[in-house]
Amino acid sequence: MNKKVMQGNEACAHGALAAGVRFFGGYPITPSTEVAEVMAKELPKVGGKFIQMEDEIASMAAVIGASLTGKKVLTATSGPGFSLKQENLGYACLTEVPCVVVNVQRGGPSTGLPTSPAQSDVMQAKWGTHGDHPIIVISPSTVKECYTLTVRAVNLAEKYMTPVVFLMDEVIGHLREPIDFDEVKDLEVVDRKKPDVSPEEYVSYAAGEDGIPVLAPFGTGYRYHVTGLTHDEQGFSTMAPPVVARMNQRLMDKIDNNLDDIITFxxxxxxxxxxxxxxxxxxxxxxxxxxxxxxxxxxxxxxxxxxxxxxxxxxxxxxxxxxxxxxxxxxxxxxxxxxxxxxxxxxxxxxxxxxxxxxxxxxxxxxxxxxxxxx
Amino acid sequence: MNSAYEKYFRQDRLPHIWCPGCGNGIVLSAFARAMEELNIDQDKTVVVSGIGCSSRATTYVDFNTLHTTHGRALAFATGVKLANPELNVFVFMGDGDSSAIGGNHLIHASRRNIDITAIIIDNNIYGMTGGQYSPLTPTGKKATTAPYGMVERNFDLCELVKGAGATFVARGTVYHAKQLTDLIVAGAKNKGFSVIEAVSQCPISYGRRNKMKNALEMINWQKEHAVNVKAAQKMNPEQLKDKFLIGELYRAEAPEYTAEYDKLIERVQKGGK
Amino acid sequence: MFEKWDIRLSGTGGQGLILGGIILASAAVKDGFNAVQSQSYGPEARGGASKAEVIISNQEIFYPKIANANTLLAMSQQAYDKYCVDITEDATIIIDSTLVKNIGADKAKKRFIIPITELAKKETGREMTANIVALGAIVGITKVVSEEAIKEAVLERIPAGTEEMNMKALNAGMKAGQELLQTMAS
CATH class of the missing domain: 3.40.50.920 (Rossmann fold)
Incomplete structure (x- = not known):
């Protein structure tokens, strides 16, 4: 037995580190700030990078940029910050860039109740950004789950090449209870796929049978284009209706065809x-x-x-x-x-x-x- | 030119979508020539852009390319560079993209002195959406959203980034294309945040409304109004009236952000505080 | 047997009551119990009303908040006035008489009045150890956790170099609590 009394937000950060997250971009906001504080302290120890960006929009952008270099990434926010992140969250959905967005829910709307709990971002987590798109949203109920399910959130993001929203609330974020670290030390960790073809044969958004594209990390010899415009299999913008329809459908299918793997209860x-x-x-x-x-x-x-x-x-x-x-x-x-x-x-x-x-x-x-x- | 054209452009993505007379193509050629001069490794280079006419640049150049959201190119680029400092990072932005919606990121990239080279194509207008005024539309000039003339004051972008901490600041024009190449090369060599403002022309959405009939007239305007920063030293205020400076405007030494972060990692891993 | 402690530590921001709650919960876990600690606070970190809650149980704890505390620590007049009305006759209340002057609004039969802050100042020269003195008093009176566990938990959570001072504070609190308990029993 190796029990430690820990806060939900701290457990989330430690779970992220255990899952292999090596880049955090964020902006301080109550009641999620402890996630950033732990990451700022722990990431350099493992050679990872922490940056406090100039705003919430920039922090979402920075984690997407970092993810494209092959790093596992996470950002954490709350109510107003989650609203600001929406445009780039949609960008990550369309460009299929893995990232985890932690939202420790507080009372709203607007500035609302910064130190009090709420669960009022449930619909925003799914529909907050414009356009039809898939998203995975996970909600923990215990401090231990803040740890174990953050690992799962990172795994799902990497496996399905998608943003995952980790939807906590202030009660869980600030609650302290024991985690037995012997029970969580051997959790499965999933890494995103690497291309198994040469750069000449590589087609960035031509997903295989599983409908999930393989995006090579920038700098590894696979040069390709990433755009927030609706794009074709080559990653370049297109307005051709059949291609647009096909790409949008695949985006939904990669989640909808794997419900048994993704849904837990x-x-x-x-x-x-x-x-x-x-x-x-x-x-x-x-x-x-x-x-x-x-x-x-x-x-x-x-x-x-x-x-x-x-x-x-x-x-x-x-x-x-x-x-x-x-x-x-x-x-x-x-x-x-x-x-x-x-x-x-x-x-x-x-x-x-x-x-x-x-x-x-x-x-x-x-x-x-x-x-x-x-x- | 031909070899740079073949090597650094995605031939299958051309021709580009820019209007006849647009200066963006000339800026992009200057960029390609600069890449040739630097003999840059395409695999280790990321080119990032935001939204607007300028942002289409990333479609045409053969690197790791990232076409992001409006105003946020530098924020994405900061993530790329910090996550992997081995990568060379260039960012294309427009005047509205970089100084209005993306103004905050421009200030903070300057402050951090992160090793990124930003090329801001300044055509004084939002071209893609049909000619709305930007923070770089000169006071009094017309735009679809300034039908009676621009009431607001305009930015001097170079002064802005200098004040915010950029360590290489330059301005070039489409007319002075060879100099523009040199400035991009010098910016890329600076280990820190470099900004090159490329004064360009938009005959369709800006020139027509402001008594400049075509691209030729606009390029001639650049020729007549641009003064090299060295020549300007010998000129009096009367001679410099209505002129703008081009060339390397500012250079400074300052710690570069990603290198400093790597030092921090080293210190922490050695058990330091 | 089902055993559950609902402990509320109340006072003013800056007194270290949240840290006190964390230490108490950690000590309970060391003793093999389940424990959760939570707090509620306003925007200010210093000077406003502050409340830390600890639930200790030999069963799994689901709902993590306390409706009616069965043990209350009051370290400010405001906190005493606010929370003493919730507690029943069977509850234990521990009052810092250095800071709470008007006492009597509660119905608790087990009322322990200790000059906690004064004791901290006297024993360690530092008012800021009052939270640790208070923990000592709680443990001395209620025996909710073992002396070994609370000592270990305090040592784990305090800044290096303050061990001796905090042990003094803890012992002073325990002693004061135990003595008062004996006086009241006799």
Whole structure:
């Protein structure tokens, strides 16, 4: 046993280092700043680079530039900074440059509640940048997961050549609890593919059968063009409708064809449940506590916790919806993931939100009251 | 010229999309000749651009090329250079791209003195979108968004980057194409942040609205109004009225950012604080 | 047996209560318990109201915040006035009488009044060790963690060169707590 009491933000940074992240570009913003602080201290020790850029837009740009040299990269931000990063986040989606964007959610809109938690960037994480594009969004519920799931986020970014949003919240970011480092020391680490053809034969955006392109690091003899314009397989801009359609479709397919690999979740007591709580991030902790008390009172209540929020575990929710009286969704927003759950449930059951936007976490009592209203 | 043209341009991407009379092609030729003179390793060189007419340069040159978002070329380039300082990094920007939406990045690349050579094509206008005024449109000149003449004051970009800490600052013109090549070579050799403002012409979106009928007239204007910085030393203020300076305007010694960061790594790895 | 401690350390920003919370949680983990530590704060790092919470349990801890503390440390009048109303008769309250002058609004039967800040100054010459004196008092009174674990946890989290000073502070707090406990029992 090798337990250390650590903060969620610190665990996220250490997870990134364990995953092989060697470049961090960021800008200070509460409540995510500790991620940058740990990276500033630790990266030089392993020969990595840290830079505090002049703004959030620049830090997103810098990590994309660094990623194109073959480095694993990460940036961390919160609410307003996440808004500023959106244009270049879209750039990374289209140009298929791996990067991880940590967003430690705080109360909004605008400057909002800088030191208080929220979960109100769930929809922004998917739809914040313009245009249709795929994205992977992962949400941790424990400090240990801040570590292990950051490793997973980096792995998914490298494997699928895509940005991954690591969607934390202030509660988890600032919470301290023990991590047993013996339990996390042998996590799988994935590196992006390298070209297996000569520079003459290399076609940058001609993805293989898996639909995922292989982008050679700049400086390794494979000269190619990267552009935020819609481009063809050679990487050059095009307006030819069939090519545009084909490239956009491939971009979506590389994620949609791999849902079983990308989507992870935790579930408990789903068999015989009358009510299932669907919760993520720190609200899932409140939901678990509520479930424990309700189960102790012989109520059949289960829990489904999406760890991957986007792509959304639609299939799993549909299955649950067919078997229960209601799905209760506690989230620190006005009902964002609830919309997606309603869509997936397709009218098979009631979907009830427990919503809170006052800067305080949702309590187990609030969830219990909502469940009692249904049972 | 021919050998530089064949070696440094992507032949299959030509002809370019720039309008007849545009100065961008001449700037890009000067760049190619500079690359030839430097005998640069194309595999170890990254050329970055933002958005606008200037940014299309990266499509045509045969290097690792990165066409980014509006104003952000230097921020992307900073990531590239810091992540791998072995790479030579050049950045093409336009006047609006570099001084309006990207102004902050220009200031901070200068401040860091990061080893990047920026070539700013200054045609005094947003050309791609049809002729809106930029921070480099001279006061009084017309643009689609300044139909009664530009009310704002315009920047002196070279003074701006000098003040912000760039260690090589030069201005050239399309007319003085040979000098432009020399300035790019000198900028590339400077171990630090180098800025070369290339005064160019946009006959379609700027000249037509400002009583300059065609490219020839505009290039003649450059010839008549540009004064070499050395010649200017012997001229009085009356003679320099309405003129602008070209040549190597400023050079300084300062620590280069990525080298300093590498020293920091060395220090930290030795157990220093 | 299900055992759960909900401990709230309250006072003013700059007193080191968050560090105190972290040390307490680390000590509990050393003793083999589960522990979580959280805090809430406003924009100011110094001078504003500050609160650190520690939950210690022999079971997994899900909800990480405290509704009603069963142990409360109050190190400012403002913090005492604000949080003492939440606690029940069964709760333990430890009050720094150097800083809290108006006492009596709480219902706690187990009320321990210790001049924590004064004690810190007297024992170590430094008011800033008051957070460690307070930790000593909490452990001396509640025995929520072992003496070995709290000592080890303090030593892990303080700046090098301050070990002796902080051990003095911790011991002074433990002694004051234990003595008061004995007085109240007799």
């Amino acid at each position: 935790e579930s408990e007591n789903l068999e015989d449940a009358d009510v299932v709580l669907v919760a993520y991030g720190s609200s899932a902790r409140s939901a678990k506590e509520a479930m424990r008390w309700l189960n102790a009172a012989d109520q059949n209540v289960g829990l489904f916790r999406p760890i991957t929020i986007w792509p959304f575990p639609e299939k799993e929710i549909r299955k649950i919806a067919g078997n229960v009286k209601a799905i209760v969704v506690p989230e620190m927003n006005m009902g964002q993931l609830k919309l997606e759950i309603e869509r997936a449930a397709a009218g098979l059951t009631k979907v009830i939100g427990v919503n809170k936007v006052d800067g305080e976490p949702i309590t187990p009592e609030e969830i219990i009251n909502a469940v009692k209203g249904v049972l």
